[in-house]
Amino acid sequence: MTHPLDPYLRPETLPTPFCPGCGCGIVASAFLRAARELGHSDLSGFVFVSGIGCSSWIPSPHFKADSIHILHGRSIPTAMGVKAVRPELEVVVFGGDGDLASIGLGHLVHAARRNLEVLVIMVNNMVYGMTGGQLAPTTPRGAVTATSPYGNPESPIDMVRTLAAAGASYVARGCVAYPRHLEKLMLEALQASGFRFVEAVSTCTTHFQLMLGTKSPVEALKKLRELVEFRDVMQGPREGRLPLGSWRPPGRRPGFVESLRGLR
Numbered sequence: 001m002t003h004p005l006d007p008y009l010r011p012e013t014l015p016t017p018f019c020p021g022c023g024c025g026i027v028a029s030a031f032l033r034a035a036r037e038l039g040h041s042d043l044s045g046f047v048f049v050s051g052i053g054c055s056s057w058i059p060s061p062h063f064k065a066d067s068i069h070i071l072h073g074r075s076i077p078t079a080m081g082v083k084a085v086r087p088e089l090e091v092v093v094f095g096g097d098g099d100l101a102s103i104g105l106g107h108l109v110h111a112a113r114r115n116l117e118v119l120v121i122m123v124n125n126m127v128y129g130m131t132g133g134q135l136a137p138t139t140p141r142g143a144v145t146a147t148s149p150y151g152n153p154e155s156p157i158d159m160v161r162t163l164a165a166a167g168a169s170y171v172a173r174g175c176v177a178y179p180r181h182l183e184k185l186m187l188e189a190l191q192a193s194g195f196r197f198v199e200a201v202s203t204c205t206t207h208f209q210l211m212l213g214t215k216s217p218v219e220a221l222k223k224l225r226e227l228v229e230f231r232d233v234m235q236g237p238r239e240g241r242l243p244l245g246s247w248r249p250p251g252r253r254p255g256f257v258e259s260l261r262g263l264r
């Protein structure tokens with residue numbers, strides 16, 4: 001029996017190391033289905049870059065493609081180097097909220113400011129999953145985690161609006177509880193140009209038990225649906241619910257590599 005996504009995956013890496021019910025599989029599937037819909041019969045036109053964290057394992061080693069697994073938080077500078085040297089390739093960064101919105105935040109903001117021609121997919125499970133469920137910059141206010149036993153006293157960062165303000169050409173937020181919508185956002189992002197950012201609100205079934213009180217993957221997906229809603233993403237969170245949708249600025253701004261090459 002074959003699966004439509006078999007041509008994009010390395011069979012020797014399956015089953016994945018993700019915990020049962022982890023949202024990383026849904027994010028991978030949404031991306032690959034979007035690439036397939038755009039007519040990519042394989043991933044030879046892509047280079048994938050990822051840092052450290054559970055979601056950084058999505059492309060490397062699972063995708064049958066060239067990929068770079070780099071230091072924690074340093075996927076963006078690496079992607080910038082790849083794009084500068086091989087501008088004809090579609091460079092895609094996969095990373096978690098811990099990797100991209102914390103240690104890698106400075107790189108990410110400046111990539112948006114430069115309008116670097118890469119697609120960044122941030123899997124936001126609102127916690128540091130791989131290292132034990134610690135508080136992340138995306139953790140909901142009041143949430144109990146391994147390092148906030150009395151509840152998170154901080155408000156989470158809104159990466160969609162942060163990167164839109166920095167100059168991104170396309171920003172979007174989807175959720176693994178709505179996989180078809182997430183796939184549509186990936187499709188839009190792949191068709192757009194310049195710096196593109198897709199946040200995928202996701203599950204960490206292992207640590208959600210402490211943070212959100214969910215005891216199974218199904219419960220975790222149901223809980224996620226209570227934390228998101230479809231409305232204008234630029235309005236930001238409202239009563240603890242994150243808006244799902246996409247936004248792009250009017251007009252077109254030249255990309256970083258495009259400008260760099262034009263200077264020669």
Ligand code: SF4
Nearest residue numbers: 019022054129204205
């Ligand atoms: S720890 Fe969380 S994010 Fe990491 S693989 Fe397990 S469920 Fe997924």
